[in-house]
Every structure is written in C-alpha cells, then in structure tokens.
Amino acid sequence: xxxxxxxxTPRSPRGLRQFVTQRKxxxxxxxxxxxxxxxxxxxxxxxxKEIVPLSVFALKAYENSCxxxxxxxxxxxxxxxxxxxxxxxxxxxLTFPDDxxxxxxxxxxxxxxxxxxxxxxxxxxxxxxxSTFIQDICMKKSQKDxxxxxxxxxxxxxxxxxxxxxxxxxxxxxxxxxxxxxxxKAKRVxxxxxxxxxxxxxx
Numbered sequence: 001x002x003x004x005x006x007x008x009t010p011r012s013p014r015g016l017r018q019f020v021t022q023r024k025x026x027x028x029x030x031x032x033x034x035x036x037x038x039x040x041x042x043x044x045x046x047x048x049k050e051i052v053p054l055s056v057f058a059l060k061a062y063e064n065s066c067x068x069x070x071x072x073x074x075x076x077x078x079x080x081x082x083x084x085x086x087x088x089x090x091x092x093x094l095t096f097p098d099d100x101x102x103x104x105x106x107x108x109x110x111x112x113x114x115x116x117x118x119x120x121x122x123x124x125x126x127x128x129x130x131s132t133f134i135q136d137i138c139m140k141k142s143q144k145d146x147x148x149x150x151x152x153x154x155x156x157x158x159x160x161x162x163x164x165x166x167x168x169x170x171x172x173x174x175x176x177x178x179x180x181x182x183x184x185k186a187k188r189v190x191x192x193x194x195x196x197x198x199x200x201x202x203x
Contacts, residue, residue: 001026001033002043007051010069010082013058020055023047049096050078053154057092057192060199061150068092077149090187093146096154097133123164126157127171134175138182146186153179153202156194176200 002023011019027033037044051070058068058081065084071077077091134153141151155175160168172193179191179202189203 001030002047004043004072007043007046007070008072010067012064013055013062013066013068014064016051016068017055017059020052024052046072049154050094053094053096053152053156053192053194054079054092056194056197057094057152057190057199060197061190062089076146091149092152093149093186094152094154095137095141096156097130097137098156123161124167124171127168127175130155130157131175131178135178138179138184142182142184144185146184149186150188150190151184151186152190152192152199154192154194172200176202 006019006023009019027037036042037048040048054068054070058066058079062068062081066089067082067084069080069082071079076093078094079092081089081092083089134155137153141153155172176191179189184203186203188201191200191202192198193200
C-alpha cells in the first residue's frame with residue numbers, strides 16, 4: 001500500500017497530511033497490511049517514524065504554498081522544503097527516540113495473539129522513561145553537523161487524561177530543559193509532541 005514513489009512525491013503541507021491520514025485508514029482496513037505496519041516491515045518503518053511526524057510538523061511549520069518532499073536514504077536529511085517558486089527553503093532531519101526493542105517484541109505479540117504486553121505505570125512515568133532515549137538521541141545528534149537543517153525531535157506518548165495535564169506539562173518542561181542543554185549544530189531545533197500536534201522551538 002506504500003511505495004517509494006508515494007513517499008517521495010512533493011506535496012503541500014496540507015496535501016501531505018491528507019495523504020498520511022487517508023493511507024492510514026486504508027492500512028487499518030486490511031489485516032495483512034495492518035500487521036505489517038504494526039511490525040514496521042519494509043517502508044512502514046519509514047512511514048511511521050518519518051512521514052507521519054513530518055506531516056504533522058509541516059502543517060504547523062510552513063505555509064501551504066510550500067512543497068514538502070520526503071527523501072529516502074542516508075543523505076543527512078529526511079525532507080526538502082521548497083517555496084512556491086521552487087527554491088529550497090530548508091532541509092528537515094527527523095529523529096524519533098523510542099524503546100524500539102521493547103516495541104518490536106510487543107508488536108510480535110499483537111500480531112500473534114491480538115494484544116501486547118500490559119504496560120502499567122504511574123502518571124508521568126512514561127515521560128521519565130522516554131527521557132532516557134531522548135537524552136541518548138540528543139547526545140548523538142549534537143555531535144553531528146546539521147548546519148543546513150532544521151532538526152525535529154519527535155516525542156510520542158499516550159493521550160493524557162485531563163486530571164494529569166498539569167503534571168505532563170511540567171514533565172515536558174523538564175524534557176525541554178534537558179534538550180536545551182545540548183549544543184546542536186543545526187539551523188533550527190524543534191520538539192514535536194506528536195499526539196498533541198504541537199511543536200516547540202528549542203533553537
């Protein structure tokens with residue numbers, strides 16, 4: 001359901017977001033494709049880790065007159081943004097800190113038995129746990145040169161109940177402070193709170 005051509009087609013920010021939401025609906029309706037996506041097989045890993053968050057970030061960060069083109073490969077950036085005259089505005093590098101080993105094991109269980117491991121944690125503990133992976137990613141990214149890029153650090157966690165909103169706001173402030181402690185060689189640096197569709201500029 002997803003091809004390299006699909007992924008790398010230039011689109012407006014709104015068009016990219018529509019592509020993602022429509023494709024996700026099709027994937028959900030097909031059992032085999034849904035299982036492939038859960039296990040992030042093939043291009044689904046790129047789709048989930050880069051294209052989905054890119055579609056949210058682009059919608060928040062750029063005018064709809066721009067075009068956003070995801071680029072596959074190891075060229076040091078994940079997407080090119082151009083203005084309505086075709087001039088390059090900037091390059092985007094996305095990074096998605098997560099516990100990929102645990103998620104891979106859980107994905108196998110979901111596919112084989114219909115449900116994954118029960119993950120019980122106190123409010124805010126998921127952010128604390130994620131912070132370790134954010135620290136590691138920031139350390140690695142701060143040692144590379146992204147001078148011509150906007151660096152987007154994707155933060156993803158379960159939706160928060162209203163009674164814990166203030167707690168999570170404080171936790172996010174702590175994450176922001178930790179990220180700000182790093183010196184990045186980048187044009188700009190953002191945190192993207194994926195579930196909330198919110199971007200926070202760090203640099």
